[in-house]
Amino acid sequence: MNTTRENLPHVVILGGGFGGLYAARYLRKAGVRVTMVDRHNHHLFQPLLYQVATATLSPSDIAAPLRAMLGRNHVQVLLAEVTGVDTARKRVLLADGELAYDFLIVATGATHSYFGNEAWSRHSMGLKTVEDALEIRRRVLLAFEQAEREPDPERRRALLTFAIIGAGPTGVELAGALAEISRNSLSGDFQNIDPRDARVILIEGMDRVLPTYPENLSGEARRVLEKLGVEVRTGTRVTNIDTAGVDMGAEHLAARTVLWAAGVEASPVARSLGVTLDRAGRVPVTPELTVPGHPDIFVVGDLALVKQDDGSAVPGVAPAAMQEGKHAVLNLRRQLAGQPMQPFRYWDRGTYAVIGRGHAVGVAFRRVKQSGFIAWLAWLFIHITFLIGFRSKLAVLLNWAYSYLTFGRSARIITGPAPRLDERGVPPLPVGEGSALVGREAVAPAVLGRRVPDRRGEG
16 A cells, blocks of 8 residues: 555454445545455355255355455455454454454444353354355255165154254244245255155244234244244244254254354454444444443444334345445544534334245235235345345346245355264264265165166256
């Protein structure tokens, strides 16, 4: 950087999600020097992450490199892990150094919350990153592969039981997609098992699924899920998760694949900002989106607790993060110009949850309730509109069209070591700890002692 650029106010953005990305873009002509820090080199479209986990989309369909997206905006991108913020010295603390700032925009998002039961994380998978999605996909597909080889009926039943804890939008979407995989996409792929025998069980502690949605839409969502074959259990509390399955009080559910969608908590970076956090670890920001007592620090996205005029909190969804990122830049520029900052107002375009093929429920503009195919089309339009880049939009649209018309799943490749029958109690290894391709052509002939049809060309 030349001397002139070095003398510009330095704005540091933590996190390359929706809030951070939109802030970086709107800072383009603000007369500042911008640095973005993220521990990943890509922006991820999280609302469609479950479609990677259920083998509909590939990671490249919903992720794009940050440098390619921000290079034209003259944003410096640093691949590093943020450990905290020293507000007194105006320094961002990194795992391997520190970074000075004049203004700071914190958009580090949220992570999984097991409500104090951290041991459960060893036996269940949450869904927040590409790595999470790939591991879930691997575990799900491996469960069918292992069941194909398993001679014991009880073990086979446990392998074909998928427990999803939490019936919010993520849990509902995962449950619907897994039900469709077992009943449609994998039909006819196996010789010893019928994938339609798989059990998908959705467990919710509240009295209904999608508890933040209107009651009639929650009822509609449950009806559609049960029509897909999902077993819905509401008012049920999980008391333990281990390698054998899930405990719900005195009842034990034998399930080899447990997915966690019950809770999130804010990024631990918030703890270093010197303010009292809410129960979820979010930062209660001022109406202008700044940290109380620190007008040079803005917090946006899932990390921010933003109160609306009616006292309710702005939801932690992608459109809110985008609007907050843009508004933080507006107030930053007003500070630079010596003008008073303006309070944030959230425009709610709509909230949707998709339930299987061609069905969704949602509320548009806070009052218009929608369900069925119309809601699914609205959900599709919103998500395609928000995807970054023409290539991603086209790829997702084509994959969705293929999946909708054929019930196909285009990303059913399994990577990692081949499963072993003598290691039934050992959870699958994380992604990357092996490179062997596992498929029925590779394992079935040796185990079954008979010819298996060659279907390599079927996807």
